[in-house]
Amino acid sequence: MATAGTASIDLFVDRPRQPGSAFPLNRKTMQTSAATVHERPAFLGSTKQLLIGGQWVPAASGEAFDTFNPADGTVIGRLARGGPVDIDRAVAAARAAFEGPWSRWKPIERQRLLLRINDLLLAHAEELAVLETMDMGAPLSRTRSTVQWISQTILHFASCTGAATTTTSSHSLPGEVMALTHKTPLGVVGGIIPWNGPLGGQWWILGPTLATGCTCVLKPAEDASLSVLRFAEIMAQAGVPDGVMNIVTGYGSEAGSALAAHPGVDKISFTGSTETGRKIVAASAGNLKRLQLELGGKSPDIVFADADLDIAVPGAAMGVFSNSGQICYSGTRLFVQRRVQEEFVERLRHFSAGLKVGNGLQPDVDLGPLISARQLDRVMGYVKIGSEEGAVLAAGGARLGNELANGYFVEPTVFSDVANTMAIAREEIFGPVISVIPFDTVDEVLKMANDSEFGLAGGVWTRDLSTAHRVSQGIRSGTVWVNCYGMVDPTVGFGGCKASGYGWKGSTEHVESFLQRKAVYINLN
Ligand code: NAD
Numbered sequence: 001m002a003t004a005g006t007a008s009i010d011l012f013v014d015r016p017r018q019p020g021s022a023f024p025l026n027r028k029t030m031q032t033s034a035a036t037v038h039e040r041p042a043f044l045g046s047t048k049q050l051l052i053g054g055q056w057v058p059a060a061s062g063e064a065f066d067t068f069n070p071a072d073g074t075v076i077g078r079l080a081r082g083g084p085v086d087i088d089r090a091v092a093a094a095r096a097a098f099e100g101p102w103s104r105w106k107p108i109e110r111q112r113l114l115l116r117i118n119d120l121l122l123a124h125a126e127e128l129a130v131l132e133t134m135d136m137g138a139p140l141s142r143t144r145s146t147v148q149w150i151s152q153t154i155l156h157f158a159s160c161t162g163a164a165t166t167t168t169s170s171h172s173l174p175g176e177v178m179a180l181t182h183k184t185p186l187g188v189v190g191g192i193i194p195w196n197g198p199l200g201g202q203w204w205i206l207g208p209t210l211a212t213g214c215t216c217v218l219k220p221a222e223d224a225s226l227s228v229l230r231f232a233e234i235m236a237q238a239g240v241p242d243g244v245m246n247i248v249t250g251y252g253s254e255a256g257s258a259l260a261a262h263p264g265v266d267k268i269s270f271t272g273s274t275e276t277g278r279k280i281v282a283a284s285a286g287n288l289k290r291l292q293l294e295l296g297g298k299s300p301d302i303v304f305a306d307a308d309l310d311i312a313v314p315g316a317a318m319g320v321f322s323n324s325g326q327i328c329y330s331g332t333r334l335f336v337q338r339r340v341q342e343e344f345v346e347r348l349r350h351f352s353a354g355l356k357v358g359n360g361l362q363p364d365v366d367l368g369p370l371i372s373a374r375q376l377d378r379v380m381g382y383v384k385i386g387s388e389e390g391a392v393l394a395a396g397g398a399r400l401g402n403e404l405a406n407g408y409f410v411e412p413t414v415f416s417d418v419a420n421t422m423a424i425a426r427e428e429i430f431g432p433v434i435s436v437i438p439f440d441t442v443d444e445v446l447k448m449a450n451d452s453e454f455g456l457a458g459g460v461w462t463r464d465l466s467t468a469h470r471v472s473q474g475i476r477s478g479t480v481w482v483n484c485y486g487m488v489d490p491t492v493g494f495g496g497c498k499a500s501g502y503g504w505k506g507s508t509e510h511v512e513s514f515l516q517r518k519a520v521y522i523n524l525n
Contacts, residue, residue: 041131043230047078050086050249051232053093054242059250060085067226070137070369071359073406079225082250084258087217090246091264094188094215097243103185103213107161114158114210116238118151124234128227130361132199136224137368137408138323139360146200153200153506156490157207160511164212176524183515185213186290187266190259192252192280194272195224195371196326196430202228204294204505205269206235206245207490208514217246217265219256221272223371225249252276263287267514270294271328273428274454274499292503292513294328294496296428297456300449301331301485302439302471305340307461311483313347317434319459319485321355321412324367325432326375329457329494331485333425335445338438345416345436349395352412357400359407369407370431376408379431383413386424391415391435420448428454442467446474455498459485478504 047064049056058064063081068074080086105113121128129143138146169179191205198220209216220228225247232247248255256276260268260283267290270280274295284291301319303312319331336344360368370376376399383397396411410431418425418435425435439445449458458475460482462468472480478495481487488494493506504510 039130041127041134041230043127043131043226044076044134048080048226048229048249050080050082050090051229051245051247052086052090053096053246054236059083060089065222067135067223068372069134069407070371071134071361071404071407073373073408076134077226079222079249082219082248082255084254086248086250087219087255087258087262090217090248091188091190091259091262093243094217094246095264097241098185098187098213098215100241100243102215102241102244105213107164110161110210110213111158113239114154114161117210117235117240118154118158120234120238121147121151121154121231128199128230131230132197132227133360133368135226136195136198136371137360138197139365139368140363141365142323142368143199143360146197150200150203153203153207153490156506157203157211157511160208160211160508163508163511164515173521178522178524180520180522182518182520183512184518186514186516187214188264189214189216189514190262190265190268190289191216191218192256192259192268192270192272193218193220193228195221196323196328198224199227199231201271202231204271204510208511209245210240211511212514214514215244215246217248217259219248219250219252219259222249222251257283260284261286265289267291269503270501274501277501290513292505293501294503294505295456295499295501296454297328297330297496297500298333298426298428298452298454299329299331299457299459299477300333300335300445300452300475301459302335302445302449302461302475303337303340303344304460304462304464304467305337306463306467307340307483308463309340309344309347312461313344313351315483315485316459316461317348317351317412319481320434321352321367321432322486324370324410325379326371326430327486328500329479329486331457331459332429332433332435333420333449333452334434334436335439335449336436337445338440341416341436341438345394345414348414348434348436352395352414355412357409357411358404367409367412367432369404369409371408373408375430376410379410379429379433382424382427382429382431382433383410386415386418386422386433386435389419389422389424391418391422391424394436396432420451426452442470442474446471449474450476453499454496456496456500457481457494 396413
């Protein structure tokens, strides 16, 4: 498989972590890193093709579309506009690879492959971080730490390559019967991912695919596909066999829906909006595909008056502002106990004012742009709705102009005195907007926290162990953080419930979900 020549950039700068936040934060008041030097990755510029059966090929229609840098609105490449015909070809290539030797590779062979991928990932760390920043806007501090997180995730999945087992079970059948349970790779997996972190997000599909011997067809988001395409070149260099990983770029309504409905696909792993999730459930009915869905969220983050506010304020703030609010599990409904609400909001305002918004390639930027003009309109629309609903705009609320006018930048925004019934407290905004909702008692806040269609995550900040335990147990969601927000370890994993979807990501359970069980009863009489 051909590879595009890419600039190799060796600078690696680690950033300090903000207490309570899973993400490194470079504040002006904190120790800052060395100046960042970066080059435009050579990968940018040309029209990118589809990866099908180990070959880079144009879309069957011959069409392509522009992809933009959200920090300045410039075109940074063109993506092939894949459609149903391309999905057909990619699924056929994935099926052929699955039926070849790949699915019978020994665990140690797949483990070695994953370790080679990890070595190449780290060798290309800076190039990939820069590419991801230019493609979807997150600050380099974040995309660099994403690369480290991917490495950890690869090592986790490399430790799971023995999951396809055959076991004998004791049983109560009469006579001499041996009962075997085989776990074998499931087959062809369709991965549909969003734009808010594709470099890392694809690993929730690639990791279990490579660990088990499945094959996959990936459909990255039309707004950000470049890091996935570049990483595919690196995977080939590491020795991933042709057809094991296929990529069809394009629009959701064309390539995405064709993949979701395809009868040759055994499972869909989807991350994105709840609305699209519902369409994917409907599309899966044809061949009763297995599904893993990580959808929207409106997570409650609950601050009690006894919390250490020095940690809770930056931790809860970055639980929303990280990635400019474009994270499914952001703690956007920030419940604050009434007797500290005023102080908390004042501190939040001060903290927000100290954050630097700008082009993520700049060394001291904390928040990058939103992904697109469409998301910018959506977020600004909610800022307007919040004010109209009677919430108090305590910080931010404006689009940034001057040298940032060509990008999609919004100030970190805080609404206070929000009611849990307001649209800004019920609907996923997917931008840097916090809704502070006052409460008095544990019972009251748990009732409000669970009064949401979503159930992805939640947080609680308190020094009282029994409050922490009661509230973390009481929030109806797949993940809860106590005195921190947003940490995800691949060996533990995370997931959601209610309209936030189902199917655990990470841990051995995730790997098991890429395996098919078969019981074999052998009459030994
Ligand atoms: P989306 O759900 O439309 O897109 C996510 C992925 O699904 C993309 O790859 C897209 O091409 C694909 N897709 C779209 N329609 C499809 C269909 N009918 N069948 C199959 N695939 C399809 O999300 P979006 O438009 O990018 O963002 C809209 C909202 O979704 C955001 O504002 C946010 O609320 C939410 N969102 C959530 C996450 C998350 O991590 N949970 C990520 C991105 C967006």
